[in-house]
Amino acid sequence: MSVDPYHAVQQELETSIQNAGQLLSSYQRIQNIARDDSEELSYARNELKATLTTLEADLEDLEESVKMVEATGARMFGLDDAEVMKRRKYIGHVRRELENMRGQVSVAAPKRLPQQSSGSATPVYPPSSRGTSRDDDQSAWAREEQQLMVRQQDETMTSISGTLNTLNQQASLMGQEIGEHNELLDDLERGVDSTETKLGGAMQRMRKILRDSEERGSGCCIIFLIIVLMILLLAVILV
Structure with missing residues (x-):
């Protein structure tokens, strides 16, 4: 049985649709408070268009998978005609x-112009008032963005401060360990000096013992030679 790629492509398509919906909502929100030439509005529009392009490509892949099922035969994939129609x-x-989203992006936001008929009692606000209101909205949005950035910076600084405190504690522990190691080295050095002194004294005593042994050995040899000489003299006399 052939592998049906429909569900894998459909899952990617659903993810793209959700992302596009969120971007569209964000774009409409920015469009209501920002100027037409605003950088934020342009960025949101371009990002939404790119997402819609990706969505259209995924849709084409999904349609190709349905065409492949129709060309190969629904039974080859374990499907029936009703399932194929459902996919269509x-x-x-x-x-x-997708076309609806593209239409909302392509159509510019309607401009509300001041109009007043002879029989209408609706008040008309001057352009300067509307401009001031839009500027206030944009300023409020900018302040919110700045506050968000400040909060993010505060969180980053808090994280960095915690890391520095941890490093400081580790450095203190390392300093204590180094001090203990230095004390151990000092004790070892004092022990080596004491052992060296004791070893020097033992070597001096050993040399003295050797000299005494040499002197006693020489005296014994002389006595032995005298005894041998006397024996030889007695032997000559007696003969």
Whole structure:
């Protein structure tokens, strides 16, 4: 049985749709408070368009998988005609949703111009008031962004401070260990000096013993030679 790639592509498509919906909501929010030439609005629009392009590519892949099933035969994939029709309807639904999103991005936000008919009592605000209101909204949005950045910086500084405190504690522990090692080395050095002194004294006593032994050995040899000489003299006299 051939492998049906429909579900794998559909899962990627659903993820792209959710992402596009979130980006569209963000784009509309920025569009309501920012100027038409705002950098934030342009960035949001471009990001949304790129996501929609990816979504369209995934949709084409999904449609190709359905075409492959139709060309190969639904039974080869363990499917029936009703399942194939269901997939076709799903592709059509996603395509309409994609076109709707593209339409919302392409159509600019309507500009509300001051109009007043002779029989209308609706007040018309001057352009300067609307401009001031939009500037206030944009300033509020900018302040929120700055506050968010400040909070993120505070969190980063807190994390760095905690890391520095940990490093300081580790450095203190290392300093204590180094001090203990230095004390052990000092004790070892004193022990080596004491052992060296004792060894020097033992060597002196050993040399003295050797000299005494040599002197006693020489005296014994002289006595032995005298005795041998006397024996020889007695032997000559007696003969």
